[in-house]
Amino acid sequence: MGVPYDEPAFVISVAAELAGMHPQTLRQYDRLGLVSPGRARGRGRRYSLRDVATLREVQRLSQDEGINLAGIKRILALESHVSRLEQQVELLRSMADPGRRVFTAGPQGEVVAVPRGHRPARVTSTGALVVWRPSPPRT
Known part of the structure; x- marks a missing residue:
């Protein structure tokens, strides 16, 4: 070895x-x-x-x-x-399943997946960024 x-x-x-x-x-x-x-x-x-x-x-x-x-x-x-x-x-591709499509920025700027319908933990010192995609209009 x-x-x-x-x-x-x-x-x-x-x-x-x-x-x-x-x-x-x-x-x-x-x-x-x-x-x-x-x-x-x-x-x-x-x-x-x-x-x-x-x-x-x-x-x-x-x-x-x-x-x-x-x-x-x-x-x-x-x-x-x-x-x-x-x-x-690659990390994002591995997380791209239907139940985990919302992403946010972590405390060090890394991308973190958040389950749909949940808010990310609040970080007071650096803030957080949530990527939001609107749903198609209901008919």
Whole structure:
């Protein structure tokens, strides 16, 4: 059994070797916010396989595509945002059954399904947004 993809497992020297970079480059990327490794008890960096894959992508974008680090940071942020949106779409699709068609925004802005005919719990600090669709007129 291998290391879980998101598990911070590798010290900086191992991660640097896996990514084909110098450890100082990894430190610089951490300071710039390109890759944010986990931390061990003594505050040492611990990189996951996802972090190593991100480091390789940073290197590819920089060397092969000629993109500067600010551009790479923006690309990574946008890819992360798209991934979160895709997860939300899948969540909404899984909730789209006839008994759960009303959605509201939760305290952190996440989408929450509310059973038809129920009001969402009131959040006083941030408010809530309810998506309302009128019923067709009765004949």
